[in-house]
Amino acid sequence: MGGKIASLKVLKTDKSIKMIMALAIPAMLENTLQVFIGVVDTYFIGKIGTEAIAGAGITNLTMNMYIAFFLALGVGTTAIVSRNIGAANYEEANNAVKQSLIMGVFISLIFGTLNLVFSKNILMLLGAEEKVIQYALPYFLSVAVPSVFLCIMMILSSALRGTGDTKTPMKVVLIANIVNAVLDYVLIFGFGFGILGAGLATTLARIVGVVLLLKKIKSKETKIYLSLSNPWKINKNMLKSIIKISLPAAVERLIMRSGQLIYGGMIIKISTEAYVAHNIAGTIEAFSYLPGMGFGVAAATLVGQSLGARKDDEAKKFGWMAYFLATGFMMVVGMIFYIFAPFLAQLFTKDDTVIHLVVKVLRIIALFQPLLCATLVITSSLQGAGDTKFPMYVTLIGIWGVRILGVYILGMKLELGLVGVWLAYAIDVTIRGVILMIRFLKGNWRKISIG
Template identity: 35%
Template sequence: MRRASNPLNLLDRSRPPGIIIWSLAWPTILEQVLQVTVTYVDSAMVGSLGAHATAAIAVPTSTIWLVNGWMNAFAIGFSVLMARNLGAGNLQRARQVTKQALFTSVFFGLTLTLLFVLVARHLPAWIGAEDDVQLLAAQYYHYIALGYLPNLVMILISTLLRCSGDSKKALYLNGLNNILNICFNLFFIFKTIPIGPFQVQGLGLGVKGAAMATSISVTITAILLLMILLATDNPIRIRLRGPFSYEKSIQKSALRLGIPVALERSTLSFGQIVFTKMVGTLGTTALAAHFLANTAESITYLPPSGFATAATTLVAQSLGGNDKTLAKKFANLCTLWGTLLMSFMGLMLYLFAPNLMRFFTSDMAVIALGTTVLRIEAFAEPAFGLSMLAFGVFRGAGDTRRPFFISIAGMWLLRLPLAYVLLKTTSLGLLGVWIAMASDLTLRGIICLVQYRRFTWLDSWKETH
């Protein structure tokens, strides 16, 4: 076996911390740009089929976020544990964590697939979608759920590579996934595809085709990522052949890290499902505007996502090397830069909200409503960015419980009750729902700032042993 080497020593004190942060952050930010671009194109393609098609995709979106949250929690639990061992110089242990994570993902992925193929049959009716939307929504989610196993593998390996310090391979492969998704979308969604003077025959499957394209894309990407993990030089390269010993201590530590993240994502996603149910009572126009505005807002997540990932990796490896001073320095810089950039993105969101909505749909009622709610949300973006960065720091330190409790406070004690009251006592409609959302994000940012500045997260890792 060739000698594996880390392409970048993240704990090298001879390198300025800012350079190390940017080396990790920019590939993740670019990867997020590609993903958001594909989401935009995907939504625009489906949006061209009409408001009912858009509403059909909106119905399972919150549930998809829920499952993706569980997948990311699974990946974070094992990846932070792996990064901690890399920082401590325990390479063999880091590889054992990686191998155990991969085997465990097969069982978890199959469970998710079987469970949510069944859920897909009943979710649209429970959400309260209109009758002509329910069938489209059920078909869409059925094919999304069929791709959950490869999707989990893709998320796991990408997260492991990032936390090992190799964010470029994850960028390249996830970029390929996005390109494949667009190409398959064209072929599966539309009956004819104009290419210059020619017309290429497509399958014309509409909403169902968009889901099939997504699942096929993630399957191809997962296979390629697995090949990279097994066949290229990297710190966590593993071999599937040979004896495999299951270690309860690894599973226990990964669960202690991952379960609070899963509960946090569940808290938010179940709240989003209830949120979607509230919006569903307002009609197809409000549901389409809500979905497209959420999609448009995702562009503002780009900077904090990159810096939060960098913070998780750098804090985990620094504390693994027992260097609290370096961990604090990395955390402060990531949080500052990410929050400033998120604030700038909030300003852009306010200014260009109409343009973003027009990109997705030509329905003037949907555009007008979506523009208004996006401008409400723009004021909460700085606080939202701060919370995303703080959560990344907390997770890297092994403190995955704190984000969970903060999420509960924002979603269940403020957002949902306030949205319910505004819907029942005012005529604000969707505006009231988004005012409640902005209030939640602002409160979350304030709580995160107070908790972060206490620096108790520096000693959180001992709780995972």
């Protein structure tokens, strides 16, 4: 009898792993493809000139702030949709998507109008010189003004993930990649539009993505069939629920972004080589985030659905399993960072001083992958449960109370330079990772209402 029970547990565990992997792998690939869009754009814009790259970079600084709000809306959408899908309340899930879209379109149209009216002022405020503004302005107007399409694309993708469909967003981003790459070449060089062509290519690729996602959601193949013909009414209670979950997630991302700007300025003061090495290390490190983000999507979806089905223990199990699976992937990435650090650094620069710094940093990063994973996957698990305030507070303490202070003390006062900066990062990740795991272990998040 005991043997049968044990074998049933193994079968159930195997099934749970398969469910997590089925969601996480497409999500990982989607995140990789999202990164690749930026790489392709940078490649083609780089052919235009240095000022063009600078212009696109300044535009992306602004877009990152807007994306923080769009991502937060996505968090709220996924949490509410997944909870209602788990409870088999498909009408409420459908309503959540409608209300998220109404809010998202409203916010992004405000952003778009401000971008249109104050475009040059915004670029000047960000410190762009006149030469750079000549390139930045057409790109800014063609990407930042129609940001509504990016917002809709992100909300619809989040809604589908909430139902357990991570394959469709992945396929859509793949098609958007192809459209973007082809249009980049055709519009920049074929029609001679220059950087304006790059901006138009990006926006047109997003429009294609929106059309494909809408087609999927209108196909009745999903659990959130979205009818565009029926009247859409504002539901104040649902909007309050979305704001309740999304607002702390938005604040958390703004805390992160603002903190990055502050300690980025500190690193510049250390030395130019340190700043260059920091950016190279950060670019390489981004690849270690991909497994964590992918499994985070799986965790958020399955935790939310399990809570909706009133299976609290299952929700906890999915969260921990997603974390341990992601940690395995990220530790492999960490080993690659540690062993091949010199080779990876040399892909980006030939400066020996910079290479030496990048190698040191990558080896620090390699040692802290399990705790970095906690800040990604456990945060997503909590957010999937609707617990977005706690991660926000933890991020505030970690970024402003630990990392920025640590960069100042270790990097500048104790003159450890870039090594001190990344030691502060490691301390921050350790503290946040441990606090988040304790929170998840205690299980208070299971009692949070999304209504």
